[in-house]
Amino acid sequence: MLQVPIGDVEIAPGHVFEWSVVSARMRAADPSPPNETTTYNQAKHFAVAHETQGDDDAVCAYVAGTFEIAGPVDRAALEAALLYFVRRHEVLRCTFQQLSGDLSCDALTPEDIELKCIDAGSAGSAEEVRAYLHRFFQRVDTLSWPLITMGAVVRDDSTTVYFACDHLVTDGLSTPIAVNDIATAYEAYARGEEPDLPEVGSYLEFSRAQRDATGAMDADDERLDHWKEFIARGDCFFPPFPLDLGVEPGRLYPTVNVTETLLQDREADELAARCEAAGGRLFMGVLAAVGVALRKEGGPDVYRGLMPVNERGRSAYAHTMGWFINTMPIEFSVAEDRDFPDVMSGVRDAFTEMQRHADVPFVKAWHLLAPGDYTALRYWPYAVNFFSYLDFRKSPGARQHVARNAKKHLWVSRSNGICFWFHRNDAGLHMNAIHVDTPQARHAKAALGTTLTHTLANMRTAGTF
Incomplete structure (x- = not known):
C-alpha cells in the first residue's frame, strides 16, 4: 500500500457507481438519543468541527482508499461486500451527538444498515476520474451521518473500488483493514460463499475502557x-x-x-x-x-x-x-x-x-x-x-x-x-x-x-x- 495524493494516481476512466449507507432508524422522526461514551480524540475532533461549522477557517479533510478488482466485476457481489464491511465494523454504524458539553454516540445494529446504489454516469478520462474522486471524498462530514462513503469505477476488464471516511471513525491503519475486508468479502461472494475474516472488537468497549481508566485524571x-x-x-x-x-x-x-x-x-x-x-x-x-x-x-x-x-x-x-x-x-x-x-x-x-x-x-x-x-x-x-x-x-x-x-x-x-x-x-x-x-x-x-x-x-x- 502506498500513501499518495489522489491527484497523483492514474485511474482509468469508466462508469461510476456510488453506494450510500442508509438506515430506517436514522430516518425515524424521533431516533433514540446517543448514550454511549466516545474517545477523547473523537470528542475533540467533533467539538472542533461543531465550533467551526460555517466559518471561513474551517478545515476539511478525508482519509480514503482505492484498490483494483481484476476482470469483469460482479456488481451484486461488490455491493454485498460493501454492505458486509459497514455492518461488520461497529464504529461505521455509530451516530454522534454533542450532549452536556461532551460527545455521545450510539451504534445502529447491523440489521439497521442498508445500501443505496446511485448510477453517477461515466467518467471519460483519468483526469476526470481524479477530480471526481477528490470531490467525492470530501462529501464525508464530521457532523453528518454516515461517516463513510463508497463507490466504484467499473470497466469491462477491471474495477477501481474507492471509499472515504471522516477521521472520527478511522485512522492510518484502518485503510488497509478496509481494503482487505472489502476485497476478501467480494472474492467470497463472487464464489457464492460467505466471507471468513478474523473477529473484530467493539470500538465502544475501547472507548469505555479509555474513559474508565483516565476519566478521573x-x-x-x-x-x-x-x-x-x-x-x-x-x-x-x-x-x-x-x-x-x-x-x-x-x-x-x-x-x-x-x-x-x-x-x-x-x-x-x-x-x-x-x-x-x-x-x-x-x-x-x-x-x-x-x-x-x-x-x-x-x-x-x-x-x-x-x-x-x-x-x-x-x-x-x-x-x-x-x-x-x-x-x-x-x-x-x-x-x-x-x-x-x-x-x-x-x-x-x-x-x-x-x-x-x-x-x-x-x-x-x-x-x-x-x-x-x-x-x-x-x-x-x-x-x-x-x-x-x-x-x-x-x-x-x-x-x-x-x-x-x-x-x-x-x-x-x-x-x-x-x-x-x-x-x-x-x-x-x-x-x-x-x-x-x-x-x-x-x-x-x-x-x-x-x-x-x-x-x-x-x-x-x-x-x-
Whole structure:
C-alpha cells in the first residue's frame, strides 16, 4: 500500500457507481438519543468541527482508499461486500451527538444498515476520474451521518473500488483493514460463499475502557509525569517544527500534498540491517535520520516531536476500524558529536520510555497541562514537529496489496505547519508530506528532503550520518 495524493494516481476512466449507507432508524422522526461514551480524540475532533461549522477557517479533510478488482466485476457481489464491511465494523454504524458539553454516540445494529446504489454516469478520462474522486471524498462530514462513503469505477476488464471516511471513525491503519475486508468479502461472494475474516472488537468497549481508566485524571496525577518532564525541558507543550515555514501566527494556509520515494526495497532492507546491528529497528533509524537532517538544516541538537502510537495491540482490535491512535512526545539527542550507534541508542531508549506512558490520552494531557489559552484551541497553535511511521507490509491483507494496487489517500485542506507520514511497503520507503503552501515552506521541505535522502544513504552504506 502506498500513501499518495489522489491527484497523483492514474485511474482509468469508466462508469461510476456510488453506494450510500442508509438506515430506517436514522430516518425515524424521533431516533433514540446517543448514550454511549466516545474517545477523547473523537470528542475533540467533533467539538472542533461543531465550533467551526460555517466559518471561513474551517478545515476539511478525508482519509480514503482505492484498490483494483481484476476482470469483469460482479456488481451484486461488490455491493454485498460493501454492505458486509459497514455492518461488520461497529464504529461505521455509530451516530454522534454533542450532549452536556461532551460527545455521545450510539451504534445502529447491523440489521439497521442498508445500501443505496446511485448510477453517477461515466467518467471519460483519468483526469476526470481524479477530480471526481477528490470531490467525492470530501462529501464525508464530521457532523453528518454516515461517516463513510463508497463507490466504484467499473470497466469491462477491471474495477477501481474507492471509499472515504471522516477521521472520527478511522485512522492510518484502518485503510488497509478496509481494503482487505472489502476485497476478501467480494472474492467470497463472487464464489457464492460467505466471507471468513478474523473477529473484530467493539470500538465502544475501547472507548469505555479509555474513559474508565483516565476519566478521573487531574493535573496532579503521576501518570502525567512523563508529559510534565517533557514540557519542562522544552518549555512548551507542543514541540515546534524547527525550520521557518513563513507562516503568520493564527493563520491557516492552503496545503501542498506530495509523496516521494526515499529508498527502494533493497535499500530499505540494507538500512534495516544497519539499524538492527545498532540495537534498533528501521523506524527508529528513519526517526534518527529526520532528527539529524533537521539539525543539519539549522534545527536544534535535541529532536523534540510528537509521534502517533498504535493502541490496537494484537487483540481483536488488530482487524477493527476506528481511531486507535494516541499521540505522545519523544525526544533524543542528535548533537553533531554523537555517532550513528549513539543516536540510535538514544532513539531506542526514548521510544521505550514513551511506550511506558502511552496510556495517557493526548487530548487529556492537552487539556490538563497545556497553557490556559491553549486548552480551547481548535488546532495546534503553530507548526508542530510531527513524525509518523507505518509498515503497511504488516497490515491485514498485505500480501495482496500489490495485486490489488492498494493505495491510501490523505488530504487536509488547510494547515499552519507541516506533517510527515513515512511508510514502508513492498517497493521501499516513502514519505508523504502535507505542508503550508508558502515559498518558505516549499524551500524548507525541498532542502530537508534532500538532506534527509543523503543522511539515509550515509546510514545505509556506511553507518554514519
